[in-house]
Amino acid sequence: MSTATPENVTSTTTATTATTPEDTPVFSVEGLWKVFGSKAHRVPADPELASLAPAELRARTGCTAAVRDVSFDVRKGEVFVVMGLSGSGKSTLVRCLTRLIEPTAGSIAIDGEDVRAMDKTRLRELRRHRAAMVFQHFGLLPHRTVLDNVAYGLEIQGVGKAERRERAAEVVAKVGLEGMEHRRPGQLSGGQRQRVGLARALAVDPEVLLFDEPFSALDPLIRRDMQEEVVRLHREEGRTMVFITHDLSEALKLGDRIALMRDGAVVQLGTPEEIVGSPADDYVREFVRDVPREQVMTVRSAMRAASADETGSGPAIAPDATVSEAIEAVARTGSPARVMEGGRCLGVVDHERLLGVVAGTQQGAAAGSAHSAAAAGAENRSAAGAEKSKEVA
């Protein structure tokens, strides 16, 4: 979400939403546990068992705590990423949201409605209409055409044939598959099949899209295409998304906020800038060690107060410009860059500050100002091009 939009700043933000997230959470999760094993219910209820390390818990009880006392909100309009290494509990956590996996303890609400209290009919409605899942292995019906696969979700909702085909055709076009409506899945590439899976989820117009590592089977170039597709759809529609990934660069690129999981627990929840700039512990620090900080951190967290003679000269940049973009401006002009918002100078970034971020000696204030746009820039933008559009003319 670009925070600075003075008249003459063109934001290059690539992962923004059309709407600003409101405070109303879509999902609200509180003290959630999923324990596998017999007598699983004993674990969350017993403080001693609940505090055991995974190996010890397994040895003592034979149970695995896949999700351990997790609480978070997914805000309306955000891309909420659940990230962690294999086995950290991502899939279990996200499946618990719609009770594809039955939680052991804790509460889950969607728009304030208690998910754990839903009966079968209400749950079906939740999964079909309100929270649609896009899986890694597409789950397409091989004998149906692209159009009919996309229309399938509407068909099970009982939408009439003409209407569902019309709606399906719209969504097929939206995900860039125009002209392929009558092909069957076997006649498509992996990336195209994933687009069909995405279109099928979109066709039912869910309030929230849940992505379970949807792109991990795709080769890197197609994967990047699909990531950009998600960013584009998100920007155009502002739809709430929960996205599971084990890939840090994907998380940084797509996420407005990231929940980083380890052994079933969320070890840090924050914007990409908060996670990279202020890791909560050594585990997170190690996790983000190789991230090019200057491409994630914004000048808002790197700036210092401006002296009187600095406020009137030097290149001007928006607060959510990345440090990398500021480096280009400072290097080109030889003077500190002014961080401008609404015609006001918030501070300046000079060589020393910028180098401090690159070296990791400048602690990020990481006030939640920047995130995916910055990380998206990490991969895709030419620094010069991006800088130009961030700079105040």
Ligand SMILES: Nc1ncnc2c1ncn2[C@@H]1O[C@H](COP(=O)(O)OP(=O)(O)OP(=O)(O)O)[C@@H](O)[C@H]1O
């Ligand atoms: N049905 C099950 N029975 C017992 N243990 C399970 C079950 N499903 C998952 N687990 C365990 O729960 C933990 C979390 O698994 P989960 O699949 O949620 O992790 P993940 O982070 O999604 O991993 P991946 O990235 O490999 O998909 C793992 O230790 C896993 O072995």
